[in-house]
């Protein structure tokens with residue numbers, strides 16, 4: 001909640017008491033009722049008085065009139081009753097005396113909160129299935145997850161980022177079979193993950209065949225892959241060696257990409273880590289009478305909750321994806337005592353999470369309501385589904401390289417003498433990609449178009465990073481300023497101060513809704529307001545000293561807010577571009 005909402009709410013509370021001799025509403029309750037009016041002629045905050053009429057037994061119009069008469073405060077230039085609403089107009093003094101000095105004084109702590117103090121949050125994100133190409137589909141989970149982590153840290157939570165790598169499962173049977181059939185050590189050493197992908201795609205293609213071209217499916221290869229996985233599960237030495245080797249190669253490739261993206265994890269405990277932790281949970285399910293045998297498989301019946309059954313064991317007794325997630329949640333709760341455990345995956349997995357969350361509840365684990373699934377929309381390329389098999393994928397690595405290459409070309413043209421050219425090109429290229437991913441609300445489907453992601457016009461990563469660099473360069477040239485000497489005279493100055501005052505609220509919304517795009521859109525609002533201000537109000541060449549000081553202070557405040565906000569969406573803040 002912003003300070004100004006609380007201030008207005010307290011004024012309303014006191015006014016009700018004064019006008020009607022009673023105080024039936026608490027300040028925070030009133031604060032939650034305040035709205036942002038759609039149009040600035042209606043003020044900065046609006047209070048809908050109809051919410052009080054039942055309690056106060058008066059018409060909203062009357063309440064608005066009567067309250068407006070008793071409210072007066074230096075923080076508001078006027079408080080106007082308009083058809084049952086009480087419209088609050090924030091005064092310039094409020095920004096001059098409170099907001100801007102607060103930003104300057106708090107610096108990088110401005111906008112932070114301590115709601116998370118003493119609490120631990122576990123975040124499960126990225127979590128790619130290894131041995132498959134690390135492609136665009138994984139970028140959303142990676143960036144949304146990491147951003148949500150940063151937002152939680154900013155709000156005082158202790159965060160544990162877990163990359164729950166898919167390092168176990170039948171795909172390893174395929175990989176091992178393909179390697180034994182067509183691969184060799186030298187080629188894999190040389191080609192790394194690309195060679196593994198080539199083998200993997202080939203065996204998948206041969207298993208499915210190609211009906212149209214008269215190529216029959218190879219059932220024998222499917223059997224062979226299953227047998228290799230079975231051997232792996234039984235602890236066969238050679239297969240374990242190959243598995244470990246493939247996992248390492250695959251993870252190394254992912255780590256190179258994480259490094260470029262500025263993403264890191266506190267744990268890589270993946271699916272294989274939970275192999276020995278599942279039996280105890282399966283046993284508990286059995287003891288509690290929750291397991292049912294259905295055509296040989298063991299399931300938990302969820303028909304009472306309008307969901308298909310949750311599969312726990314296959315007919316051959318092997319475990320499944322939900323089994324592992326259940327065991328992992330118990331382990332994580334015991335290990336980290338989390339206040340929340342957040343899972344970031346594609347919305348295609350919504351049912352999976354609803355199912356096993358329910359099972360955890362039925363098992364009597366009281367942490368079931370601390371599990372949070374954060375889904376995001378479908379990622380497609382040119383309108384088509386991503387598919388490793390058909391090759392309709394773009395590797396994250398290739399996307400980043402293309403972006404950095406494009407930025408390098410622009411820098412070479414416009415600013416060839418820039419210091420740290422390579423580092424800056426990396427920061428801006430990666431920033432362009434990340435910004436593109438975190439601009440829209442996460443649940444919206446993404447149809448990926450390369451040119452859009454690499455565009456530098458309009459609302460893009462390069463635009464906001466450039467705006468930040470602009471504040472840096474102005475501050476280098478401008479002289480001293482004093483926080484006590486701020487005097488707002490122009491509308492563009494006031495609008496900028498207003499948006500800066502809302503940073504804390506943007507963070508709070510992003511935190512509560514697990515929505516990085518709240519921050520992204522907020523950043524765009526700040527940039528728009530700053531660039532308008534920069535255009536309308538000369539800073540270095542301001543007419544008098546007072547004006548120059550005010551504008552320099554506003555620039556510093558913008559620099560501070562952007563400097564904190566950009567990292568929340570995993571963007572770097574180069575001082576020069």
Ligand code: ARG
Nearest residue numbers: 124127128129164166325345
């Ligand atoms: N490896 C899975 C996939 O690529 C995502 C794992 C998400 N995390 C989880 N705990 N299930 O689809």
